[in-house]
Amino acid sequence: MQTINVLTSAFHRAAARKRMIVFYWFFHTLCAALAALPVLGIAIPQLSHSDYGAELMKQFDIAAIAELISTAGEAGSPAGIAILLSALLALAGATFLAGGCVKLLVRDEVPYSPAEFWEGCGRYFWRFLRLALYFLVPYLLLLALHSGLIRAIAKHYEPGIVELPVIYANRTVRVLILLLAGLTATAADLAKVHLVVTDSRKSLRAFLGSLRLVITRPMTVFPVWLLLALLLSAATALYLAAMHRLGILLILFLAQQIYIFFRILLRMTSWAAAAEIDTLLRPLPPEPVPVPVPVASEPPAFEAGAQQDFTI
Amino acid sequence: MLRIAALFAAAALGAHAQSAPFAKPVASYDIQAALDAKSHTITGQETLTWLNDSPDTVPALRFHLYMNAFRSTQSTFFRESGGQLRGDQFKGDDWGYIKVRSMRLQGGADLTSAIRFIQPDDNNADDRTVIEVALPQPVKPGETIRLDIAFTTKLPMIFARTGFHGDHHLVGQWFPKIGVWETAGFRYSTAGAWNCHQFHANSEFFANYGDYRVNLTVPTNYVIGATGEQTRRTDDKGKGTSTYTFEQRSVTDFAWTAQPSYLREERLFQADRETTAAEVAAAAKLHGIPEADVRLSDVRMIALVQPEHREQTERHFRSLRAALKGFGLAYGRYPFKTITVVDPPYGAGGAGGMEYPTFITAGTTYHLPEDSLLLEMVTVHEFGHQFWMQLVASNEFEESWLDEGFNTYSTGAIMDRVFGPSTLPFMFYGRNLWSDLKLPRISQESADRAIHLITPRRDDLVRRAWEYYDGSSYSASSYSRTGVTLRTMEALLGKDTMDRVMRTYHQRWRFRHPTSRDFQKVVNEVSGRNMDWFFDQFVFGKRKLDYAVGTVICDRVNTARGFLGADDALKLVTKKTADGTDDKQDKDKNFKPEYASTVKLERRGDAVVPVDIVIRFTDGHVHRSTWDGVYRWHKLKFQRRAEVESVVIDPQHKYQLDASYANNSWRKDYNSRLSASWGSAFLFWFQNLLLTLTAIA
Numbered sequence A: 001m002q003t004i005n006v007l008t009s010a011f012h013r014a015a016a017r018k019r020m021i022v023f024y025w026f027f028h029t030l031c032a033a034l035a036a037l038p039v040l041g042i043a044i045p046q047l048s049h050s051d052y053g054a055e056l057m058k059q060f061d062i063a064a065i066a067e068l069i070s071t072a073g074e075a076g077s078p079a080g081i082a083i084l085l086s087a088l089l090a091l092a093g094a095t096f097l098a099g100g101c102v103k104l105l106v107r108d109e110v111p112y113s114p115a116e117f118w119e120g121c122g123r124y125f126w127r128f129l130r131l132a133l134y135f136l137v138p139y140l141l142l143l144a145l146h147s148g149l150i151r152a153i154a155k156h157y158e159p160g161i162v163e164l165p166v167i168y169a170n171r172t173v174r175v176l177i178l179l180l181a182g183l184t185a186t187a188a189d190l191a192k193v194h195l196v197v198t199d200s201r202k203s204l205r206a207f208l209g210s211l212r213l214v215i216t217r218p219m220t221v222f223p224v225w226l227l228l229a230l231l232l233s234a235a236t237a238l239y240l241a242a243m244h245r246l247g248i249l250l251i252l253f254l255a256q257q258i259y260i261f262f263r264i265l266l267r268m269t270s271w272a273a274a275a276e277i278d279t280l281l282r283p284l285p286p287e288p289v290p291v292p293v294p295v296a297s298e299p300p301a302f303e304a305g306a307q308q309d310f311t312i
Numbered sequence B: 001m002l003r004i005a006a007l008f009a010a011a012a013l014g015a016h017a018q019s020a021p022f023a024k025p026v027a028s029y030d031i032q033a034a035l036d037a038k039s040h041t042i043t044g045q046e047t048l049t050w051l052n053d054s055p056d057t058v059p060a061l062r063f064h065l066y067m068n069a070f071r072s073t074q075s076t077f078f079r080e081s082g083g084q085l086r087g088d089q090f091k092g093d094d095w096g097y098i099k100v101r102s103m104r105l106q107g108g109a110d111l112t113s114a115i116r117f118i119q120p121d122d123n124n125a126d127d128r129t130v131i132e133v134a135l136p137q138p139v140k141p142g143e144t145i146r147l148d149i150a151f152t153t154k155l156p157m158i159f160a161r162t163g164f165h166g167d168h169h170l171v172g173q174w175f176p177k178i179g180v181w182e183t184a185g186f187r188y189s190t191a192g193a194w195n196c197h198q199f200h201a202n203s204e205f206f207a208n209y210g211d212y213r214v215n216l217t218v219p220t221n222y223v224i225g226a227t228g229e230q231t232r233r234t235d236d237k238g239k240g241t242s243t244y245t246f247e248q249r250s251v252t253d254f255a256w257t258a259q260p261s262y263l264r265e266e267r268l269f270q271a272d273r274e275t276t277a278a279e280v281a282a283a284a285k286l287h288g289i290p291e292a293d294v295r296l297s298d299v300r301m302i303a304l305v306q307p308e309h310r311e312q313t314e315r316h317f318r319s320l321r322a323a324l325k326g327f328g329l330a331y332g333r334y335p336f337k338t339i340t341v342v343d344p345p346y347g348a349g350g351a352g353g354m355e356y357p358t359f360i361t362a363g364t365t366y367h368l369p370e371d372s373l374l375l376e377m378v379t380v381h382e383f384g385h386q387f388w389m390q391l392v393a394s395n396e397f398e399e400s401w402l403d404e405g406f407n408t409y410s411t412g413a414i415m416d417r418v419f420g421p422s423t424l425p426f427m428f429y430g431r432n433l434w435s436d437l438k439l440p441r442i443s444q445e446s447a448d449r450a451i452h453l454i455t456p457r458r459d460d461l462v463r464r465a466w467e468y469y470d471g472s473s474y475s476a477s478s479y480s481r482t483g484v485t486l487r488t489m490e491a492l493l494g495k496d497t498m499d500r501v502m503r504t505y506h507q508r509w510r511f512r513h514p515t516s517r518d519f520q521k522v523v524n525e526v527s528g529r530n531m532d533w534f535f536d537q538f539v540f541g542k543r544k545l546d547y548a549v550g551t552v553i554c555d556r557v558n559t560a561r562g563f564l565g566a567d568d569a570l571k572l573v574t575k576k577t578a579d580g581t582d583d584k585q586d587k588d589k590n591f592k593p594e595y596a597s598t599v600k601l602e603r604r605g606d607a608v609v610p611v612d613i614v615i616r617f618t619d620g621h622v623h624r625s626t627w628d629g630v631y632r633w634h635k636l637k638f639q640r641r642a643e644v645e646s647v648v649i650d651p652q653h654k655y656q657l658d659a660s661y662a663n664n665s666w667r668k669d670y671n672s673r674l675s676a677s678w679g680s681a682f683l684f685w686f687q688n689l690l691l692t693l694t695a696i697a
C-alpha cells in the first residue's frame, strides 16, 4: 500500500513538471540527433535518389548494412566519433539537468520557473558529478560480478554435456544482477535527493548513506523500483506490439515520441519517489524550537547586548 | 529360377541407372577398432587394400596421420589455427595422437622401420601428420597390395571437429589413411606423384574411393552411429562390450560417434511420397533425361539427438528430407541407403557442422526457436557435402570453393525455397528478441552477400586452403563469396541453364576428382557461351565489380540565336524572337520544352562485365541498352521533349557481386519517405540508447 501511495504521489509531482519534462526530452533528442545525423549522412545521400532505397523500404535486406559499412569508407570514423561525443555530452548534460529536476521534484510547493530550475542545475552539478563517479564503483562491481559468475558457471558445468543447468544458472545470475542494479539505481536517486534536501556538499557521505539505506530498508525501497521497472516493461511491450500496425509514418513517429516522453516521465517519477522515500526514512530534524534565551552562535544583530559581547 | 530372378533384378537396377552407381575401389579398408571410453583411446588394426590405378610404378606410399595434428602446439594445424577453430578454443591438457604400432605388407616385408615423417606443405619438422613408407619393391601399374597396419589413436578434447567431451565421442580423421597417387594428366598433375597434404586449420578432405568394413567395439551402454549401414552386432557380456559392423561401398572416409545418452531415432525417406510426379517430370524435361533417371530412391535417415534437444528431433528429419529431395532432384539421386545426422552435446560444439560420407554432424542449442533455422541450415549444408565432397570428390585442400562454395550455393537455394528466411536466436528468458523486435529475417542469399561485401577482397577465390591472407579471407572466399559468384553466374546464364550446368558437372564427375578447370569446361560447354572472362576475373582473380550512375544532366534546349543560315542568306535570330519561340512565359502551360540529357555511367571497379541499362523519361519513354563496361565511363545523350526520370544499371541485380546496389540507380525524385522513416527510426533508437545511458547519471 505504502509503495502505491509513494508512487501515486511521486507520479503526480512529476507529471506537474511538464515544462521540465519537455526540456529533458529536448536535450536528449538533441544529443540523439547529433549521433544519428552523421550515420544518416552516410545512408541517406546514397539511397534517397536510388531505386535500392525504395526496395529497402519495401523489404529491408541485411546486406544493405554491409554495403553501407563497406562503402562508407572514411565517413565511417567521424560517425563513430559523433556517436561517442553525443554519449559524453548526454552524460554530462543529464548530470547537469538532474540538479534542476531533483530540486523541483523534491519541493512541490516551489512553482516551476526557469530561474529556479537553472539555479538547481548549477548548484548541484559538481556534487551530482562526484556522486555519479562514486556510483560507477558499484555498477562496475556488478559488471565484474556478472562476468565472474557467468564464467564460474561455464567452468563448473564445462565437463558436462547438458546445457539446461547452465541456462538456468545464467538466468538466475542475470535476475540477481538486474535486481542489484535496480537497488543501486534507487540508491543513486536517494543520494541525489538527500543532497538537495539537506543542501549538503558531501557527495561521498550521501553515496554511502544511500547505499546503507537500500541495504537496510530494501522492502521500502525495492518495490518502488520494481513497479517502475514493470511500468517501463509494459510500455515497451505495448510499443513493440503496436509499432508494426502503425502504418502511417507520422503516427509511428508520434508513438515513438510518446514512448520516449513516458520513459522520461518514469525517470522523473523515480526521482520524485526517492524524495517521498527520503521523507519517510530520513525525516529532517525538527525545526529548532525558539527558546527564550538567545543562542550565542546566532548573530544577534541590532541588539545592544550583542554589541557589548563583541567589545568584551 | 534363381538366374531369371537375378536378371529381373539387374534390369530393374539398370532402369534406374544414371552415372555409375558405385566407384572403382582404389583404397579400401577393413578395420577393427576398440574404444576405451575411460582413456578415450582407440586400439585399431586395419587392412588396407590399395590399387595402383595408374600407369606409373610407385616406389613408396604416403599416409595421413591426422590425429597427430592434436599432438602438441607444434603441429602445423596448431600453428595455423592458434589452438582455436570456428570459435572453439583448445583448453587443458587433453592432447591427441595416433601411433602406428606396426605396418606390414601381407605376405611380405615389415615396413614399420621404413616409416618416416614428412612435411610436403610447409617443412615444419615438428608436424607429424604425414608419413612416407619406402617399399622394398615398387607397386607396378594395375597391381593391388594389401597392408596390415596396427595403430593406437588417443582422442583430444573436442574443439576442432574430432575428439571427446565427457562421454561423448566424435571420431573423425582417426586411422592411417593413404594419400592419393596422381598420375600425369590426373587433375593438375604433370608427373606421377603423391597428393598427401599435411593437416591444416582449414581443410581436411582429399581421398580415393574405396569400400569400408569397420568393426567397432564399445561399451555396451554406448549408443553408436557411423558411416554406412550397420550389418551386425555381437555382445560380449563378460567384457560388457558390443561390437558393431558397419559397411559402405564407394566412400572416401569413415567416421563414427559413441555416447551412452543419445536418443536414436530413425525415419524412412520414401522417395515416391516425398516427390510428386510433376516434380520428377519437370526435372526430366529440364535436363532432357528419362524420368527413371530423375526418380529418387528410399533412404534410411538416422538421427542421434541429445536428450535435451528431444523436441527438435523432427527438425533434423525435416531438414534431411528437404536436402535429400532438393539435392537429389537437382543433381542426381543420393545413391546410399543411409544418412546419419549427429547432434553433438553442449560443450562439444566444435564437433558440430561437419561432413563425413553418409554421416554428418549438425548442432543446435537448448530450445532453439522454430524461426531460427540454424539447425536446418547446418543439416542441409552438411548433407550437401554428400554431393560436393563425397560424390564429387574435389580436392578441398587446394580448391575449397568446389565443395564449401558449391555447397553454399546449393544449400542457399534449398533453404530459401523450402524454409525461407531465418531469425537469429537472441534469446532472453526463453524469448527470441529477434522475433519480438520484428527485426528483418535473413535469407541465405542476403547473408552471403553481406559477408561478401564486408570481407575485404584480399585473395583470388581459388587458392590452397592454408595460403589465404587469413582465416576470414579463406572462409569468405570458400563459402559466401563463392555462393554470390555462382548466383551471379546463374543470373547471367539463366536459371535453367545453370541448373543444367550443375547437374552435368555433378553427373560427369560423380565418383571422380574434378578441378576448377573441369567445372569451367562444363560451364562453357553446357551454356554454349565462352565464360572464361567470368572465371578469369572472379574465380582465378579478385576483381571488384562496381558500376555506378555518375551524373545525370538535363538542360533545356533553347532556340539558337545569332546569325543562322548560309553565308549568302544570313538570318538574325534575336534574343527576343528566340524567347518567343521558347515560350518562356508559357502562360497556358501547353508548351513542352525540349531537353538535352546526358547520362554518365561509371565503372568504379576493375572488373569488366557487360551491363544492362534502363533509362526512363518523364513522358513514359523507356530506353534500354547494354554497355560493354570496358572503358571507365560511358556517356549517353538524348534530346527529347521530356526529362530523364530514372537511370538503372543492372535492373535485375544479376550481378550480386556488385559492391554497391545503391549507386546502380538514380531517380529524379527525392525519396523523402525514406529520409523521414529512417531519420525517425535512428532518432528513436539513439534517444533510447542515451536515456538508458543517462539513467546512471
Ligand SMILES: [Zn+2]
Residues within 6 Å of the ligand: B355, B381, B382, B385, B403, B404, B407
Ligand atoms: Zn561445409
